[in-house]
Amino acid sequence: MTSPPRNTVLISTPYFPPQAGGVERYALEIAKGLQQKSSFRVVVVTTGAKSGTDLKEVYEGLTVYRLGYAFKISNTPFSFRWFWKVKTILNKEQPDIVHVHMPVPGLGDIVAFFTSRKKLVVTYHGQSMKKGTLLSDMAVWLYEYTMLPILLKRAVSVVCSSEWVRQHFLRAYRHKSVTIPPGVDTSVFTPQAGVVRSPSTILFVAASLSRACEYKGLPLLLEAVNEVHRRGIPVRLVVVGEGDMKESYQASVRSEGLASIVYFTGRLGGMELSKAYAGASLFVLPTSNDSYPTVILEAMSAGLPVISTMVGEIPTMVENGVNGFVIEPHDKDELVEKICTLLTDPAKRAEFSAAAQSKISQGFSWGQRIYSYEKIFTNILSPRRTIVHCLGYYPPHVGGMEQRVQELATLLASRGEEVVVLTSRMGTRARKEVQRGVRVFYLRTIEFAHTPVTPGIFYRLLTLPKNSILHLHVAQAFFPEMVWLAAKLRGFPYVAHIRLLLEVPSGFFGILLPIYSKIVLGPVLRGAQKIIVLTPGYKDILYKRFGIPQEKIVVIPNATTFTRVSEPRQYIHTPLRILAVGRISVQKNYPLMLKVAAQLKKEYGLNFTLTIVGTGSSQREIEREVLALDIEREVHFAGELRGEALQKIYKESDLLLHTAFVEGFGTVFVEAMSKGLPIIASDVLGIKDVVVHERNGLRAPLSADEMSRAVMRLVNDSKLYADLSANNLRDVEKYNWNAIVDQTLAVYNALTP
Structure with a gap:
């Protein structure tokens, strides 16, 4: 009995292994996984050598077309021959799904041009390609405001490599986008038996040491290592990567007298790269423009503490003070201090190392990512x-x-x-x-x-x-x-x-x-x-x-779609900023909230403001109650807020107060958690499972006395306040839309229409 023919997925990617890089690894893992573990046959179209002949080969079980290019603009290869070459390949392979990896322009745009809207899927890696160079940024601006929107509008589905990209750079396409971040092969990137970690070795890994990739931060890291060395702290930097700036970096290292402590390995892959991670004690990536760097996942999987920056999705990968440190981009002084802290504190390195491996164990496998793509492609064809x-x-x-x-x-x-x-x-x-x-x-x-x-x-x-x-x-x-x-x-x-x-x-x-x-x-x-x-x-x-x-x-x-802050809260403002968010209705029990406010003012003498965000049928009644209780100076009605304005007021407040009789769930709690905002809420159905008492907030009976006491407890216990904030930032990660959509689809799939 013959098996049914397999549907074909044609994957277009600007670069593909053996070339190194996060996008290259992502494309390879997804392609291999679909070929081996799904009902899809996979064909890859990528760029080849400059002025080289076109090549069709089998690479790791995949049919790969490598198209030679005529010239490069910045880091972008191109050839006018690609138009008829791509058309020929599409006619020959007759793909059911065309999957284009971006953002590098050129090949992907041509493939999409010849593809029906109904079967085009785009995966977008990274943020804007602007790097701060006037001439190249003008070209990038022209592409990102003309050709790129045409490509994304044509796609039936857009996959983002990080939630940050989806919510910010590609927010206009949220209606048809989903986030599938990179994964990591934990069987390869793991502490290696027989490989001894050097207590002073810093590792830096980049796909390319080219001028176009200076944003990865190697020049800044070299300056920081020089300063650490001047302070007399033993340090050694291993740089993995290859590119047109390598010789310039090496010359700079020699001129600064650092040749004995800075080593350039060239390009590494597979087990050689794994050994490089296993032999280091610290991974540093001071990037200024990134989305979801795969190298950070690899470093964490290998048990390395990480120092990186607050860009893209990195603050959700590296939990500041838990498995590493995150700093502002371009901040050399802070980078030096964090490097010194970890190089001189073996106990903290060990603590961060264990936390890094623990985080990776929570679900960063490529198998999960492959399954997500299979579902998208299957849904399109079903x-x-x-x-x-x-x-x-x-x-x-x-x-x-x-x-x-x-x-x-x-x-x-x-x-x-x-x-x-x-x-x-x-x-x-x-x-x-x-x-x-x-x-x-x-x-x-x-x-x-x-x-x-x-x-x-x-x-x-x-x-x-x-x-x-x-x-x-x-x-x-x-x-x-x-x-x-x-x-x-x-x-x-x-x-x-x-x-x-x-x-x-x-x-x-x-x-x-x-x-x-x-x-x-x-x-x-x-x-x-x-x-x-x-x-x-x-x-x-x-x-x-x-x-x-x-x-x-x-x-x-x-x-929630709110952006998670990276740092827990450590202090309370004066006056205390209390926030309430929700429709002004009977269910929300605002009269009790106002009694709490009155008690805080008259019995405890607390200096505070209560900002109520929302509108509703009971607002006039609540406004009259504010006057009757003589708390009009403390209570402010902000009306309806959405988007960035709502996120801003959460971030600027000190605690969330919620006094509802009953709740279905209370999304306001998850919104507050994303900003590390401690919660005080009524101890009723629908709230108990979200606000865990003394974990991410305090629950109290529906009583003004009990709730006001809970507020004062937070005000007077700074350690409890900081612990609740930190726990909120950890717990909010389980409330993500991708998982909820997956669970909802599973419910639908169990039904027989």
Whole structure:
């Protein structure tokens, strides 16, 4: 019996092994993994030698076309012959997916030019290619504002090598992008038996010692090593790499009298490179322009403490004071101090070494990256199901739930899913929009008792394609019963995602909620094929209240797109800056928060400000309460903040205060964690699993006395404050969108539409 033909992936990369470099290794590992471990056949198109003949060969089991180039501009090879050569290869190989590695211009742009939009995937490594040289930066600017956007817009999916690149340099393409960072082969990069670490050896590794790669920081490192040597501290620098600046660096070393302590090995790879890591005691990369350097992963895997800079994703790789140090780019004095600290403190080196290896063991294997690419390519080629998100409110409506659903829908679309959102639109005519690859139907609605009543949703549900999966977000009435009824009539599978259990009465009709939950919501939840909850605490509640078996329930938390700060907090401002973020509604229990503020002022004499970020139906009532409690000087209403403005106010505050009666999850906690902001929150369902008492915050009963005491405890205990901040920065890493999208897709894949 013959096996079915394999789909072909054609990978275009500007350089490919045996040439050394992070992009080269990334492209090779993904190509080899897909060829060996998936249903895909892989063909590679890359550059060859200058004025050399074109070559087709088999390299590590891969068919590789190496195309000679005519000239180089900066570090970019090019040939006009590539147009017809690439066209010929594409016609011969007939790829089902074309995967282009960027940012080096030229070959990738030509390959993409001849490729259908429906099968083009782009992986972008690094940030802007600008290096600070006027002439070359003008050319880079021209490319990045003309040709590069055309390429990225054509792609059906964009893969970023780091979350920093996705959130900043390529933020315009977040709707169809995903992050797959480099991995490391822990079987190769590991402490070597028989190789003794030199206690004074610093290792520097770069793919190229060319002028175009000066941003890696070798000139600065040579100056720093010279200063360390002058202080009388034993030091030895090993430089791995090859390029047109090598002789210049060697001449500089000789002129400074450093030839006896600085060694240039040339290009190393495989076990030779592994031995270089194993023989050093410290790895230093003082780069000024990087994304997610593979060499840092290799060094950590080999058990080396790392000194690097606060650029790109490096602060998430190197935890300052845990497995190494991160400094500002170009700061020679700080670089010297950190090198001296580690060279003269063997105990700290050993501590950092163990932490580095521990971090790598948490999940940096190439196998995970290969599987992620296989899923992207498979989704693109598979018949597309339709994922339909149904929820009462959606942006531009303000709210944490709405923003989380928008982010999830956008990321699902970036993975190749067909995504539709059915939601409400108050008062005006219905309309359809396409937002970052997601079709959003805003349906005409009237609001009754804080509930969006949207009659048109039932018709929309009945007319969906037969291969649809419904994803119901439970936070208000009306939408759940419409989804349940349409699923019964059309046979759609549906997932019920508990964003908030309907149990906090508000307004005159709030007394009907318990009846609604028992008579209507119960059958809706029992009819779902899967139920997603945000924290484990909800599993028992659903079983006891609605009889939902626990094997039907999946825990998938929320996440944040906020940038994680690198340093934990060490001190509190005067006056103390308390922050509250959330919709001003009954559920959030702002009256209790104001009582806490009044008690802090009148009983403890605390000098503080309370900034409330958000708007809502209860705002006027809360403003009146502020006046009644005589705390108008302390309490400030900032209104609705988003994006950088919201991140800025988290960063500038001292603690997050949250007094809600109940929470589905509380994304504000994860946002606070990303900024190292300690949390004080009510000890209620939905919060207990996120705010761990005395780990990343303090929980207190719904009492002004208890909560004000918790605030004062943080104010008076600087060690506790610093520990909570540091733990927040560690714990926030598990709340990432890539993992959440993976888990959500697993739920969909378990259903049979």
